[in-house]
Amino acid sequence: xxxxxxxxxxxxxxxxxxxxxxxxxxxxxxxxxxxxxxxxxxxxxxxxxxxxxxxxxxxxxxxxxxxxxxxxxxxxxxxxxxxxxxxxxxxxxxxxxxxxxxxxxxxxxxxxxxxxxxxxxxxxxxxxxxxxxxxxxxxxxxxxxxxxxxxxxxxxxxxxxxxxxxxxxxxxxxxxxxxxxxxxxxxxxxxxxxxxxxxxxxxxxxxxxxxxxxxxxxxxxxxxxxxxxxxxxxxxxxxxxxxxxxxxxxxxxxxxxxxxxxxxxxxxxxxxxxxxxxxxxxxxxxxxxxxxxxxxxxxxx
Amino acid sequence: xxxxxxxxxxxxxxxxxxxxxxxxxxxxxxxxxxxxxxxxxxxxxxxxxxxxxxxxxxxxxxxxxxxxxxxxxxxxxxxxxxxxxxxxxxxxxxxxxxxxxxxxxxxxxxxxxxxxxxxxxxxxxxxxxxxxxxxxxxxxxxxxxxxxxxxxxxxxxxxxxxxxxxxxxxxxxxxxxxxxxxxxxxxxxxxxxxxxxxxxxxxxxxxxxxxxxxxxxxxxxxxxxxxxxxxxxxxxxxxxxxxxxxxxxxxxxxxxxxxxxxxxxxxxxxxxxxxxxxxxxxxxxxxxxxxxxxxxxxxxxxxxxxxxxxxxxxxxxxxxxxxxxxxxxxxxxxxxxxxxxxxxxxxxxxxxxxxxxxxxxxxxxxx
Numbered sequence: 001x002x003x004x005x006x007x008x009x010x011x012x013x014x015x016x017x018x019x020x021x022x023x024x025x026x027x028x029x030x031x032x033x034x035x036x037x038x039x040x041x042x043x044x045x046x047x048x049x050x051x052x053x054x055x056x057x058x059x060x061x062x063x064x065x066x067x068x069x070x071x072x073x074x075x076x077x078x079x080x081x082x083x084x085x086x087x088x089x090x091x092x093x094x095x096x097x098x099x100x101x102x103x104x105x106x107x108x109x110x111x112x113x114x115x116x117x118x119x120x121x122x123x124x125x126x127x128x129x130x131x132x133x134x135x136x137x138x139x140x141x142x143x144x145x146x147x148x149x150x151x152x153x154x155x156x157x158x159x160x161x162x163x164x165x166x167x168x169x170x171x172x173x174x175x176x177x178x179x180x181x182x183x184x185x186x187x188x189x190x191x192x193x194x195x196x197x198x199x200x201x202x203x204x205x206x207x208x209x210x211x212x213x214x215x216x217x218x219x220x221x222x223x224x225x226x227x228x229x230x231x232x233x234x235x236x237x238x239x240x241x242x243x244x245x246x247x248x249x250x251x252x253x254x255x256x257x258x259x260x261x262x263x264x265x266x267x268x269x270x271x272x273x274x275x276x277x278x279x280x281x282x283x284x285x286x287x288x289x290x291x292x293x294x295x296x297x298x299x300x301x
Numbered sequence: 302x303x304x305x306x307x308x309x310x311x312x313x314x315x316x317x318x319x320x321x322x323x324x325x326x327x328x329x330x331x332x333x334x335x336x337x338x339x340x341x342x343x344x345x346x347x348x349x350x351x352x353x354x355x356x357x358x359x360x361x362x363x364x365x366x367x368x369x370x371x372x373x374x375x376x377x378x379x380x381x382x383x384x385x386x387x388x389x390x391x392x393x394x395x396x397x398x399x400x401x402x403x404x405x406x407x408x409x410x411x412x413x414x415x416x417x418x419x420x421x422x423x424x425x426x427x428x429x430x431x432x433x434x435x436x437x438x439x440x441x442x443x444x445x446x447x448x449x450x451x452x453x454x455x456x457x458x459x460x461x462x463x464x465x466x467x468x469x470x471x472x473x474x475x476x477x478x479x480x481x482x483x484x485x486x487x488x489x490x491x492x493x494x495x496x497x498x499x500x501x502x503x504x505x506x507x508x509x510x511x512x513x514x515x516x517x518x519x520x521x522x523x524x525x526x527x528x529x530x531x532x533x534x535x536x537x538x539x540x541x542x543x544x545x546x547x548x549x550x551x552x553x554x555x556x557x558x559x560x561x562x563x564x565x566x567x568x569x570x571x572x573x574x575x576x577x578x579x580x581x582x583x584x585x586x587x588x589x590x591x592x593x594x595x596x597x598x599x600x601x602x603x604x605x606x607x608x609x610x611x612x613x614x615x616x617x618x619x620x621x622x623x624x625x626x627x628x629x630x631x632x633x634x635x636x637x638x639x640x641x642x643x644x645x646x647x648x649x650x651x652x653x654x655x656x657x658x659x660x661x662x663x664x665x666x667x668x
Binding site for chain 1: 407412420433462466467487
């Protein structure tokens with residue numbers, strides 16, 4: 001362990017990989033100093049673990065109904081967080097639902113920033129007409145409230161988990177395009193881009209090799225901060241019946257199904273709501289911490 | 302070409318063939334104004350500059366901030382597309398080359414930037430920074446590239462163990478060495494040094510300048526050395542061009558210029574160089590120019606310098622002087638030195654000279 005640390009902190013790395021890993025190590029050391037970021041990381045880590053081992057951890061089958069045990073309050077032996085209106089164990093459903101949440105968040109986190117980065121960097125690098133056209137398209141997408149746009153898209157495509165992901169991704173990219181464009185504008189005329197142009201590099205190499213890596217940290221931070229919003233929109237779509245379909249244990253859907261019992265059997269809606277709250281908080285805290293680590297303006301001195 | 306070793310035994314002046322020929326280079330930046338963003342004028346950053354740089358020599362380019370020195374350097378390498386004029390480097394006109402041909406031409410000409418912090422991608426380790434041009438222009442494998450990277454690091458005096466460090470882990474002088482190594486990677490013939498020492502500590506400046514001189518001798522490089530540090534230019538340059546407001550005022554061999562500047566602006570500029578000997582300094586007269594530099598968007602009629610020139614006369618306010626050879630090897634753009642003015646000066650009115658030689662009206666003539 002100590003040897004590994006020395007290897008990572010080596011001021012004269014012998015290979016490129018060692019140099020990059022050393023950078024990650026320094027980033028981790030900075031992240032570790034921020035207790036809030038670490039708690040965010042712990043929450044996200046827990047989500048990953050729970051999702052990975054959901055069938056093992058869940059005490060009951062999330063789909064098994066038992067009408068004799070319906071609407072039991074939290075703390076009931078055997079049903080730690082109570083049961084819902086079909087007698088299904090809420091804890092098991094939340095645990096299994098973490099997989100669906102993670103699936104949606106993961107897919108959106110891969111597709112939307114990719115699209116946003118591409119549009120933003122191209123727009124910022126070329127400027128002129130390209131910029132004007134691409135940015136007006138971005139404006140159109142930004143002008144609609146996200147949930148409304150996602151609703152419209154799902155209504156066209158039909159309800160379902162893939163379509164929900166697609167709809168969320170299509171509404172999530174404009175902020176990333178804006179961030180990437182702003183960042184591109186600041187580096188476009190920098191000397192190091194001039195140096196790369198002097199080497200004879202083509203536009204694809206400049207954008208992919210130099211502009212995108214520069215924009216990436218801001219976009220990654222933005223993505224982690226947006227994750228909470230994505231979870232909420234996915235839950236909202238589920239709540240409205242346009243996302244994941246019953247009986248799958250999606251958190252938004254679970255809140256929606258508890259609506260009828262909100263006053264007498266509050267736990268049916270509250271427990272999945274708490275899960276959404278905790279996971280959103282985790283992503284937000286992590287995003288805040290990452291901003292301190294990845295922000296090039298606070299680069300290590 | 303890339304495998305070619307240094308050009309041994311080549312000295313600075315053994316070839317007198319111009320490597321770089323610049324003819325009437327103009328670089329205008331448009332100004333857009335109003336609601337419709339109509340083009341309402343131009344900033345004439347470079348307005349008709351011509352000079353040659355001989356193979357193996359160092360041409361110093363000096364002038365105050367904003368006079369267009371750096372723009373000349375960048376337009377020369379076509380980081381900007383020049384508005385007009387031609388730049389011939391090693392037989393090819395850079396200003397009109399197609400993108401493909403320009404790409405193939407890139408290895409011949411490189412640049413060392415002013416701010417080594419800004420000219421190195423902060424996210425790349427040194428070996429990637431220096432090795433990138435090699436990826437771009439050769440099909441070498443990683444091993445061969447690394448050998449070349451080490452060779453370059455040795456050439457600029459960087460420890461090989463630093464190969465995988467990131468730019469922030471280096472001092473300013475070391476970063477500038479990285480920038481120089483990157484410029485050298487493809488064995489260029491011509492390097493534009495755009496104020497390479499301006500951002501460095503004084504103690505480091507001399508090191509970097511000596512390194513540049515060393516490399517010039519070893520690799521037979523030709524430099525355009527842009528700077529506002531007149532004493533450093535005196536040290537490194539063979540000939541010096543003095544720029545004022547987008548035009549060259551005087552282009553002379555170094556010693557001649559520093560001992561007896563001809564153009565009034567060059568005279569004023571050089572009188573500002575600090576003199577180390579207090580006795581000499583006490584007897585020296587400093588020429589202090591009055592007023593400000595006119596805007597390059599709206600340069601004055603006639604000679605660009607006429608608004609501040611202590612020796613301006615009527616002709617200077619109507620006619621732009623051409624850069625002409627007034628003494629062997631010395632080119633000056635000033636009416637004081639044109640033969641007909643000297644003539645006319647003896648008979649009285651300089652205006653008579655203009656009327657006598659109407660063909661001398663050129664670009665700056667009244668419209």
